[in-house]
Every structure is written in structure tokens, then in C-alpha cells.
Amino acid sequence: MGKTGQSLERTAAGPRTILVLLLAPVAFLLLFFYFPLGSVLVGGLTDRGGRFSLGILASLLVDPYYLRIIGFTVGQAALSTLLSLLMGLPGAYLLARYDFRGKRLIQALTTVPFVLPSIIVVLGFVRFFGNNGILNRFLMSLFGLTEPPLRILYSLQAILLAHAFYNFPVVVRIVSSLWRRIHPSTEEAARSLGAHGLRLFWRITLPQILPALLSAAALVFIFCLLSFAIVLVLGGGPRYTTLEVEVYRLAKVSLDLKTGSALALVGAIISLVFLYAYIKAQQRSSFAERMADDAEKPRLGGMLGSVRGLFYLLYLLFMALVILAPMITVVAYSFQLRSGWAQQTISLEWYRRILSGGPYLRAVANSLFFACMTMLLSLPLGTVLAYVGARSRFAGSRLLEAVMMLPIGISSIILGLGYLKAYRQLPWTIVGSWYAIVFAHTVIAYPFVIRVASATFRKIKSSLAEAACSLGAGPWRLFLHLELPLARSALITGAAFAFGISVGEINASLMLYNERLITIPVMIYRLIGSYNFIGACAMGSVLMLFCFLAFLIIDRAGGEFG
Amino acid sequence: MGLQIRGIEKIYPDFRLELDFRVRQGELLILLGPSGCGKTTTLRLIAGFIGPDSGTLAMDGSRIDNLPAHRRRIGIVFQDYALFPHLNVWDNIGFGLRMQHWSPGESRQRIEELLHLVSLQGYAKRKVTRLSGGEQQRIALARALAPQPRLLLLDEPLSALDAKLRKGLRIEIRRIQRELGITTLYVTHDQEEALVLGDRIAVMREGHIEQIDTPERIYNRPANLFVGTFLGQANLLSGRLVRRFSSPDGEMAAVQTAVGTLQARWPADPDSPTQTQHFPVELQIGREVIAFFRPEHCSLDRRPSGNTRSPNRISGRVRRKEYLGSHQLIEVEAEGEHLILDLSQQQSLPDSGLLRFSVDPVQICLFPAAKS
Numbered sequence: 055m056g057k058t059g060q061s062l063e064r065t066a067a068g069p070r071t072i073l074v075l076l077l078a079p080v081a082f083l084l085l086f087f088y089f090p091l092g093s094v095l096v097g098g099l100t101d102r103g104g105r106f107s108l109g110i111l112a113s114l115l116v117d118p119y120y121l122r123i124i125g126f127t128v129g130q131a132a133l134s135t136l137l138s139l140l141m142g143l144p145g146a147y148l149l150a151r152y153d154f155r156g157k158r159l160i161q162a163l164t165t166v167p168f169v170l171p172s173i174i175v176v177l178g179f180v181r182f183f184g185n186n187g188i189l190n191r192f193l194m195s196l197f198g199l200t201e202p203p204l205r206i207l208y209s210l211q212a213i214l215l216a217h218a219f220y221n222f223p224v225v226v227r228i229v230s231s232l233w234r235r236i237h238p239s240t241e242e243a244a245r246s247l248g249a250h251g252l253r254l255f256w257r258i259t260l261p262q263i264l265p266a267l268l269s270a271a272a273l274v275f276i277f278c279l280l281s282f283a284i285v286l287v288l289g290g291g292p293r294y295t296t297l298e299v300e301v302y303r304l305a306k307v308s309l310d311l312k313t314g315s316a317l318a319l320v321g322a323i324i325s326l327v328f329l330y331a332y333i334k335a336q337q338r339s340s341f342a343e344r345m346a347d348d349a350e351k352p353r354l355g356g357m358l359g360s361v362r363g364l365f366y367l368l369y370l371l372f373m374a375l376v377i378l379a380p381m382i383t384v385v386a387y388s389f390q391l392r393s394g395w396a397q398q399t400i401s402l403e404w405y406r407r408i409l410s411g412g413p414y415l416r417a418v419a420n421s422l423f424f425a426c427m428t429m430l431l432s433l434p435l436g437t438v439l440a441y442v443g444a445r446s447r448f449a450g451s452r453l454l455e456a457v458m459m460l461p462i463g464i465s466s467i468i469l470g471l472g473y474l475k476a477y478r479q480l481p482w483t484i485v486g487s488w489y490a491i492v493f494a495h496t497v498i499a500y501p502f503v504i505r506v507a508s509a510t511f512r513k514i515k516s517s518l519a520e521a522a523c524s525l526g527a528g529p530w531r532l533f534l535h536l537e538l539p540l541a542r543s544a545l546i547t548g549a550a551f552a553f554g555i556s557v558g559e560i561n562a563s564l565m566l567y568n569e570r571l572i573t574i575p576v577m578i579y580r581l582i583g584s585y586n587f588i589g590a591c592a593m594g595s596v597l598m599l600f601c602f603l604a605f606l607i608i609d610r611a612g613g614e615f616g
Numbered sequence: 617m618g619l620q621i622r623g624i625e626k627i628y629p630d631f632r633l634e635l636d637f638r639v640r641q642g643e644l645l646i647l648l649g650p651s652g653c654g655k656t657t658t659l660r661l662i663a664g665f666i667g668p669d670s671g672t673l674a675m676d677g678s679r680i681d682n683l684p685a686h687r688r689r690i691g692i693v694f695q696d697y698a699l700f701p702h703l704n705v706w707d708n709i710g711f712g713l714r715m716q717h718w719s720p721g722e723s724r725q726r727i728e729e730l731l732h733l734v735s736l737q738g739y740a741k742r743k744v745t746r747l748s749g750g751e752q753q754r755i756a757l758a759r760a761l762a763p764q765p766r767l768l769l770l771d772e773p774l775s776a777l778d779a780k781l782r783k784g785l786r787i788e789i790r791r792i793q794r795e796l797g798i799t800t801l802y803v804t805h806d807q808e809e810a811l812v813l814g815d816r817i818a819v820m821r822e823g824h825i826e827q828i829d830t831p832e833r834i835y836n837r838p839a840n841l842f843v844g845t846f847l848g849q850a851n852l853l854s855g856r857l858v859r860r861f862s863s864p865d866g867e868m869a870a871v872q873t874a875v876g877t878l879q880a881r882w883p884a885d886p887d888s889p890t891q892t893q894h895f896p897v898e899l900q901i902g903r904e905v906i907a908f909f910r911p912e913h914c915s916l917d918r919r920p921s922g923n924t925r926s927p928n929r930i931s932g933r934v935r936r937k938e939y940l941g942s943h944q945l946i947e948v949e950a951e952g953e954h955l956i957l958d959l960s961q962q963q964s965l966p967d968s969g970l971l972r973f974s975v976d977p978v979q980i981c982l983f984p985a986a987k988s
Contacts, residue, residue, distance in 0.1 A: 517698035523685045524692040525712030
């Protein structure tokens with residue numbers, strides 16, 4: 055009879071209330087997301103005279119230079135995804151099937167990629183694998199070499215490694231969260247019927263974790279497709295250029311917004327296809343969420359004598375090291391005085407410089423200000439949209455949800471390009487103002503608030519709302535006194551996410567900043583560009599401090615994401 | 617006064633709910649029926665969580681169907697308790713008072729009163745998630761009653777509890793309901809609960825009420841076969857009406873069945889309007905009917921077999937015995953019909969062999985056979 059489906063027919067807000075609620079968020083998104091996006095679309099689909107034309111787009115798609123870029127973009131993303139899956143699967147298995155000391159820590163570490171800015175990964179990578187990095191120096195002093203033996207930087211390998219190291223915790227996180235909910239009894243039953251080893255995995259386990267695997271793969275693929283700072287710095291040249299980097303170059307260096315728009319269009323189409331795949335996979339994996347994680351797990355501690363146990367232990371150590379290494383490298387390096395390796399002096403010189411004012415302190419102040427404003431904007435925006443999405447059922451509400459999540463699939467480079475293009479025709483331009491950066495950050499951050507908040511709103515049992523309603527709570531007080539308090543920790547998580555995303559954001563900031571509006575990540579990028587690594591690491595350490603605060607809050611408050 | 621439900625209709629693609637009944641002032645009315653019959657939907661319609669397609673609801677003479685749920689002043693106890701997990705016991709009970717703008721002093725007094733009523737003094741500061749199922753249920757009841765609702769709705773409130781706790785709590789719910797004299801509608805699919813608790817019982821099937829009456833009459837004088845077989849055990853014998861006559865017990869009818877001719881009082885219950893409604897009083901000789909009687913209305917007959925003057929004697933072979941402590945169930949096969957007898961433990965019986973028993977004519981009900 056579908057009686058539960060009818061549950062909130064009368065208690066939920068009526069259509070008029072929904073419209074009023076949606077008014078502000080929709081207006082904001084129209085003005086600061088869809089309008090700039092549309093402007094990029096129009097730019098890509100018109101000729102220099104402003105008439106509709108597929109000419110520019112078509113000329114891109116036959117130009118071998120751009121075709122190579124498109125091919126390289128998709129290819130590196132695919133390889134990076136594959137590598138991330140291979141690295142992440144054992145971790146997902148261990149977290150799902152075993153208990154061990156430090157599991158809590160490892161689990162917390164899988165949150166890191168969601169809050170660690172990519173510029174830190176870049177910096178850590180340069181310092182660790184670079185020609186003058188820790189690894190090479192160690193090998194040189196070990197073997198008495200005069201030349202660095204490993205030349206990883208500025209190559210495809212560097213991009214792939216950085217992407218895999220950055221993203222494999224995402225795989226661990228998403229896959230293990232489904233895997234642990236699959237009761238081992240299905241595997242035990244299969245084993246009793248004679249299946250074992252790879253066959254058991256292939257026939258029984260894989261089909262069950264497949265939705266999570268697909269959704270993790272699609273998400274990592276999107277991340278790598280849209281990856282910007284890593285490719286920009288670690289690719290190190292035109293040979294390893296992706297769509298994102300090329301759009302950035304066209305917009306900021308060649309000042310060719312027309313070609314940039316057309317290329318951005320191509321990139322957007324590719325990433326949207328994969329965003330769609332991700333959303334589909336997500337819907338499938340949420341199916342399995344009702345199963346419980348109540349099975350007793352074997353303890354890893356008891357297996358350490360065996361080869362297998364030792365292998366597991368090594369993997370976990372490796373995993374922790376890979377996640378933590380870039381961060382540790384950055385922090386450690388920031389305390390040096392000179393970048394020579396012969397005599398190293400511990401010094402707080404760079405921190406003194408940052409605190410003494412000037413552009414460095416301004417970058418810190420700007421970043422904090424932008425992050426706080428982004429948090430203040432994206433929290434109500436995301437909460438309202440999540441609430442409407444979770445509480446109302448109307449024709450097209452699914453579509454609305456997809457439309458609201460669109461910014462995840464649109465790169466912030468394209469967004470920045472849109473901001474540069476769109477507001478030029480208007481009487482007031484927002485480019486060059488602090489709120490342009492805040493609005494761009496808000497558009498990037500609010501889908502994460504939606505994700506966390508809507509998962510929680512949906513989990514609130516309808517009988518709770520009905521109970522409150524029968525006790526005299528109208529729609530508004532129902533929200534204020536019941537749903538908001540119940541979603542509190544999710545909203546804290548969402549706010550921390552918004553803060554962390556904004557403070558570490560580099561793509562849109564790089565498109566929109568000027569000297570006055572410089573942020574920490576942009577400053578780090580410029581310091582790397584001038585080979586001032588100690589300064590970059592000091593700024594990086596400050597940035598990580600802020601991200602760490604966000605991380606702590608997210609970790610404490612919980613909430614579902616990823 | 618009380619709650620008046622007039623011509624309420626709610627239409628779903630595969631289901632149709634039609635309601636027309638009254639909950640009298642201060643009574644506890646049970647809504648009983650199999651799952652999927654529309655009990656809970658009825659409750660939700662009254663609470664205002666869903667709207668009817670037509671019809672009206674009136675509370676103490678004034679209409680409430682045009683009020684939103686939060687203005688109806690109806691207390692509800694949910695099957696899953698639905699306690700607010702972010703509030704403690706005190707704030708859960710006080711939630712409605714806060715929503716309805718009680719003063720802090722009055723609220724405090726009222727919450728203490730209710731904690732006392734449900735015997736949970738000293739629980740005020742506890743977290744609700746740490747309470748046992750029974751305790752949670754009492755808090756849910758206290759919370760529903762706190763703002764002095766005009767009507768109390770209970771949706772299978774005991775179904776999540778174990779059997780022993782259930783029995784204790786239903787006595788308590790009954791006591792509290794009597795003490796407050798609050799008009800109450802109680803949904804359950806547990807017939808024992810219905811018989812013990814209800815002032816009256818409404819038996820529902822497929823979206824409408826089949827019969828609404830006191831527990832005794834629902835059990836002993838069911839309006840139709842559905843009600844008769846839904847509550848308790850029953851023996852059914854199909855047959856044909858052959859004769860009508862008068863006796864000291866009143867108007868009687870004779871029915872020809874496989875096990876012989878049975879006499880039954882007809883109409884079985886002249887006071888019941890529902891019964892005549894389903895089966896016209898005019899006796900149609902030759903009509904196919906079903907004779908219905910309860911296992912406990914059978915008694916052993918030890919008189920010699922030749923005595924044909926006593927009516928409704930049936931003899932059959934004992935097939936099975938079920939020992940139930942205070943009583944025993946005997947399955948007897950007579951002329952291919954399987955009948956159940958409910959006898960007291962004192963009556964000793966052979967393990968097998970022939971058994972003679974008789975059925976009290978006053979206790980037999982006649983229903984029209986299903987049209988085929």
C-alpha cells in the first residue's frame with residue numbers, strides 16, 4: 055500500500071514553503087554558478103563575431119595538439135585510477151575484515167585526501183622525490199654519487215604516483231565501508247561449498263563490493279581528470295598537459311578565452327559523463343547500507359607470526375607512510391635555514407617572516423577570511439538544499455538533486471574561467487573582489503555540505519517528525535527543535551569540510567587572485583615557481599595546521615561522505 | 617461526544633479505506649485486524665499525517681479535519697517509540713509542553729506528575745537511548761499525554777516488547793487510561809490484547825470495519841465468518857437449513873450437516889443490528905449455511921447412545937490431544953469433518969476411540985455459505 059511512502063504528506067513543508075526556501079539558494083547558484091558556466095558554454099559555441107558556430111569546437115577536435123591533450127587527460131586519469139584501486143584494495147580488505155591496534159588511526163587517515171590540499175602533495179612530492187629531495191640525497195650519500203640517481207619529477211610517472219598516493223585512501227575508505235557491511239557468512243557458505251582463493255573472491259566477494267568499487271573508481275577518475283596543481287607542477291611542461299592546465303594557460307597566459315571556453319566545454323562533457331557514472335554507482339551501493347557490521351573479526355595481532363600477517367603489517371605501515379610522508383616532509387623542511395644539504399640548521403626564520411607581516415601574512419589572513427566566509431555561505435546553502443531534497447518528493451526532485459551536485463563534476467578552472475568571462479558584460483564586475491573568490495569557493499564546497507547533510511536528514515525516522523508534529527510542532531519548529539539538533543554533527547562536519555576546501559583551494563583562486571587577494575596555496579605555488587622551497591614548506595605547514603583543525607572536527611563529528 | 621469519523625475515504629491505487637465510526641468519550645476502542653487492513657492508515661488519518669479524499673473528522677463536536685496535525689491536540693504513541701534521541705527523559709516529556717507554550721513552572725509540575733504516573737520517578741535526567749524497551753514505551757506514553765491531548769492514539773505500542781513485559785504494560789496502559797478517562801484508539805493485531813484491553817473492539821478487514829462491539833459480543837456473537845475466525849478458534853460445519861421452530865429458548869432453526877442435524881437459536885442475537893444486516897431474519901428454508909461454534913462450547917456427553925432426545929449430539933473418533941496445562945484441546949474426526957474440543961483438564965479421556973459430545977444450541981451461530 056506504500057503507506058510509509060506517504061508518511062510526511064502533511065507534516066512536511068508544503069509546496070509554497072519549499073519554493074520560498076529554495077529561492078535564495080537557487081538565485082545564488084544561477085548567478086554564481088550557472089551564469090558563468092553558461093558564459094563558458096556560449097563562448098565555446100560561438101565564433102569571434104558572436105554567432106552560433108561549432109567551428110572553434112570542431113577545429114579543436116581535429117587539431118593533433120589538442121587531441122593529444124584530450125587523450126593524455128583521459129589516459130593519465132585512467133592509469134591513476136587503476137593504480138589507486140590496486141593500492142587501495144588490500145587496505146579496504148584489511149579494514150573490513152580485521153581488527154588491529156591503530157585501526158582507528160588508519161581509518162582516520164583515509165579522510166586525509168578529502169582535506170589535504172593538492173598543493174601540499176605537490177610540495178611534499180617535490181621535496182621527497184625531487185632531484186634535491188630526501189630520497190635522492192639519501193641515495194647519493196649512501197652510494198657516494200655526485201648526480202641524483204632518480205629523476206622522477208616532471209614526468210608521467212610523477213603525475214601517476216602523486217595521483218595514486220593522493221587518491222588511494224579514497225578507495226580504501228569507500229570500498230571498506232561497503233565491504234564491512236557484507237556479512238562473512240556468504241563467503242563462509244561459498245567456502246563450505248568448495249570455493250576458495252581467487253575463485254572465491256571473483257565469484258562471491260567481488261560482485262558484492264562491485265558497487266563501491268565502481269563508485270570509488272568513478273570518483274577517483276573525476277578527481278584525476280580535474281587535477282590541476284599536481285599536473286601543473288609535477289608534469290612540468292607542455293608534454294604532460296591536461297585539459298585543465300591548458301585551459302588555465304589559455305586563459306591566464308595567452309589570454310585566449312575563446313579557445314579556452316571551447317576546450318573547457320570538452321573537459322566538462324568528459325567529466326560530466328563520469329559524474330553521472332559516479333551518481334549511478336552511488337545509488338547502487340547505498341542499497342547495501344542496511345546490512346549490519348556486527349560480525350566478529352579476527353585480530354591481526356594474532357597473525358603476525360605468519361607470512362601473511364607480516365605482509366598485512368607491512369602494507370599498513372606503507373599505507374600510513376605514504377599518506378603521512380608528504381606532510382612530514384613539508385613540516386620538517388620548513389624549519390631549515392638554507393636549502394643546501396651540507397650544513398642544516400634548524401630555524402624558525404620563515405615563521406618569523408610570515409608573522410612579521412607583508413604578503414605572507416596577508417595570504418594567511420586572506421585564506422582564513424575566505425574560508426570563514428565560504429563556510430558561512432555554503433552551510434545554509436547546502437543545508438536548505440539537502441533538507442528540501444530529503445523531505446519533499448515531487449516530480450523531478452531526482453533531477454534537481456543531480457543539478458545541485460553538478461559543481462562536483464565541473465572543474466574549478468572552468469568555474470574561474472566563467473567568472474573571468476561572464477561578468478565583463480555586466481555593469482558591475484565582481485572579478486578582482488574578495489567575494490568573487492568566496493562565491494567560487496562556496497560553489498565548490500556546498501555539494502559536500504549537501505552530501506553530509508542529506509544523508510543525515512534521510513536517516514531521521516519519519517515517526518520522530520510525526521511525534522513532534524502531534525505534540526504541536528509546526529513545520530518551522532519541527533525543523534528548529536528536532537531535525538536541526540539531530541543533524542548537528544553532520545552540519546559541523548559539513549562546515550569543517552567547507553572550511554578545509556576553501557582554505558586549500560588553488561584552481562579558482564589562481565584564476566581570480568591579484569596581489570591583494572593572494573591566498574596561502576597560491577603563495578605556495580609562486581614560491582615553488584621561484585624555487586623557494588623552504589618558504590613554500592613554511593606556508594604549507596601553516597596551511598596544514600588549518601586543514602588539520604578541519605580534519606579533527608570532521609573526524610570527531612563523524613557524518614557520511616565520500 | 618468523543619471522536620466522530622464520518623464518511624472518511626482514502627483511495628490508493630491498490631487499496632481503498634472507508635470509515636464511519638465513533639470513539640465514545642472516555643472509552644478505549646481497539647482497532648483490530650490483520651496486517652495490511654488499514655489500521656495504521658486510519659490512525660494516521662485521524663492524527664493528520666495524511667489527508668482523506670473525502671469525509672469529516674470531529675472531536676467533541678467540532679471539526680478537526682481542516683486542522684494541520686500540530687494543531688489537533690492528539691497524543692500518539694508509536695510502535696518504535698520515536699523518542700527524540702537528542703533529548704533526555706525530562707525534555708522528551710516536556711517537548712509538547714514547550715511547543716504549546718506552557719509556563720516553566722506548570723511544565724515542571726506536569727512532567728513530574730507524568731513521571732509519577734508511569735512510575736519512572738528518578739529517570740528525569742537519563743538519556744532515552746539507554747533505557748530498556750519497556751521504559752522507553754512508558755516515556756513515549758508520558759510524552760504523548762503531557763500536553764493533555766483530547767484523544768490518545770496508540771499504534772501497536774507493545775509489539776516490540778517480549779511477551780511477559782507486554783502483559784505487564786497492557787495492564788498499566790489500561791490503568792492509566794481509566795485514571796485519566798482519556799478517549800483512546802488503540803491499534804493492534806494481537807487478539808488477546810484486544811480482548812483484555814478494549815471497552816469495544818472494531819474488527820477491520822481490507823479497508824473497512826466489519827464489526828464494532830464489546831469484546832464479549834465480538835467473541836461470542838461475531839457478525840460474520842471473518843470476525844468469528846479471526847478471533848479465537850472456531851469449528852465450522854457446512855449444511856442446509858431444513859426447519860424452523862419455537863422452543864423454550866426462543867426461535868430455533870435446524871441445520872442438516874454431515875454430522876447430523878444441529879439445532880441453533882435463530883436469530884442468534886436479536887439485539888445485534890449487525891447480525892441481521894448480514895443475514896436476513898426471514899429464514900429461507902433450503903439455504904446453504906455454515907454453522908459456527910467455539911471449541912469451549914462443546915461438552916462431553918456420557919449418556920447412553922440410544923437417548924436421541926438431547927439435540928446436537930456428535931460422535932467421532934479422537935485423532936489428536938494437545939495438553940495445555942489448565943485445559944486440553946481434542947481433535948475429533950466425525951463423518952470426515954475435523955472438529956476441535958476445548959475441555960477442562962479434569963475430564964479424563966481415552967487416548968483414542970470413540971467420543972460423544974454435544975454443542976449448546978444457544979452458542980451456535982449461522983452464517984450464509986460463501987456464494988459459489
